Amino acid sequence: MNVRKPLAPLRQSLLIPDDWRPCLDLDRASLGGLWSASQWQIELADQGRPGVGLWRGEHLLAMACGWLVLDELHITLVAVAPEQRRRGLGGRVLEALLEIARASGALHATLEVAPGNGAAVALYRRCGFLDAGLRRGYYRNGDDALIQWLRLTASKDEEPGCG
Numbered sequence: 001m002n003v004r005k006p007l008a009p010l011r012q013s014l015l016i017p018d019d020w021r022p023c024l025d026l027d028r029a030s031l032g033g034l035w036s037a038s039q040w041q042i043e044l045a046d047q048g049r050p051g052v053g054l055w056r057g058e059h060l061l062a063m064a065c066g067w068l069v070l071d072e073l074h075i076t077l078v079a080v081a082p083e084q085r086r087r088g089l090g091g092r093v094l095e096a097l098l099e100i101a102r103a104s105g106a107l108h109a110t111l112e113v114a115p116g117n118g119a120a121v122a123l124y125r126r127c128g129f130l131d132a133g134l135r136r137g138y139y140r141n142g143d144d145a146l147i148q149w150l151r152l153t154a155s156k157d158e159e160p161g162c163g
Contacts, residue, residue, distance in 0.1 A: 051097070068104055073098070091162035
């Protein structure tokens with residue numbers, strides 16, 4: 001008899017220094033390894049660099065990280081496990097990160113994304129990000145980066161949803 005086992009519920013939490021290994025693993029699986037182990041440890045230890053993770057049990061399924069600099073959140077990455085994509089998880093962690101930025105007094109958010117990454121560009125546009133410019137040859141492989149910008153309001157209710 002084939003009986004389906006129910007999935008554990010999803011748990012959203014702030015990323016903490018002890019989460020460096022799951023972050024490194026998800027980074028490698030979904031983004032090809034942007035940061036090293038030591039970079040992840042530094043990132044997660046800095047209070048000015050918030051991160052949000054979406055977990056099922058001990059498995060990190062999605063994360064969004066950024067740097068708070070004065071009145072800006074600079075989003076450094078949004079990653080979703082390849083087998084979990086197209087389920088709204090990226091939008092969930094991005095919305096949570098934007099809420100942290102609002103609560104911290106950030107007035108706007110910025111990010112860079114490869115113009116050819118259609119799924120990411122579509123997600124950011126659903127969240128209300130606008131194109132602000134292009135950085136030529138920005139990425140290691142020589143690809144350009146589309147700069148996007150979002151004005152953050154005091155209330156999440158005034159923002160477009162990322163879902």
